[in-house]
Amino acid sequence: MPHIDLPTDAPGIGGLFHYRPQTALPMAQLAEVLLCGEHSLSRGERELIATYVSSLNDCGFCTRSHAAFAAAQLPGGMDLVCQVTDDPDGAPITEKMKTLLDIAGAVQRGGLEVTSDHVGAARKAGATDVEIHDTVLIAAAFCMYNRYVDGLAALTPEDPAVYESIAERMVTGGYLPAAAAPGG
Template identity: 60%
Template sequence: MAHIDLGLDEKQFPGINGPMRFRPETAAPLNALAEALLHAPHPTLTAGERELIAAYVSGLNECDFCCSSHSAFAAAQLDEGMTLVQQVRADPQTAPVSAKLRALLRIAAAVRQDGRKVTVELVDAARAEGATDLEVHDTVLIAAAFCMYNRYVDGLGTIVPADPAAYDVAAQRIKVNGYGQSS
């Protein structure tokens, strides 16, 4: 049970979905941010790669709902599916991803600890692997936003579905429709 009365059936609206229904006036900009960061067209990072960054940061933050949901969202949009997501979450340094994505994940992990942990060396290393300033910017913003989203979900003590199928259904909806509205 959530820490506050959201006035709805939490099983029907788990994780971030309940708080989004509770405060639609804050849900709209939060969903717009997720849409811009994760689903909208991007010149170089795929939606699957951006979702993977969100899942990775959420895993580091131990936010079960966001990690599970964005892992499913990434898997639905990556050719390698959940196998790759699990490999990245276990050890991004040995996962079969590009050196550029690996460098971006290092930046995301630094942001998750403290934004000041993003160093010139980390950025230069990402650039050396082909990362653009836009990719570095968007990685930092995805990681920072997911620290906020994770704390929003966990700070309100929302429920987390135990059945992975619930995330798979949402993943298909997000893949097609994006984050235009809360689910």
């Protein structure tokens, strides 16, 4: 049960966004830019970073939802997502993604945990400065989103079908509410 009275029974961050639309819009806009915007990393790869950080933070809602979003957009589906969250070094992903996940994990522990060795390894594996920048920002943003969801005890369904349904909407519609989307 959420710690505050929400105007809807929408799960996770959606219920919190309904409660305070003034803060929801900028948070959704940030997610849209980071996870759906033009980028050299695929949408699935960026969702994988969000999933990994959420799993490190033990945020059930964000881990399940972003795992579903990543799975819907990656050729390896949920099997690959689970391999990455269980053992990123042993998962069948590129060396570049492994180094970016290392950076994301360092950010999750604390911003000062990211070292020049992390950045050097990512560059050596082919990561661009924009990919490194956005990995740090995705990880930092998801620490915030995770703490927001868990700090207010947002509703967290157990049924994977709920997350698959949300994933279908997110993959096609993105993170912005329809009225806030460009042209909306």
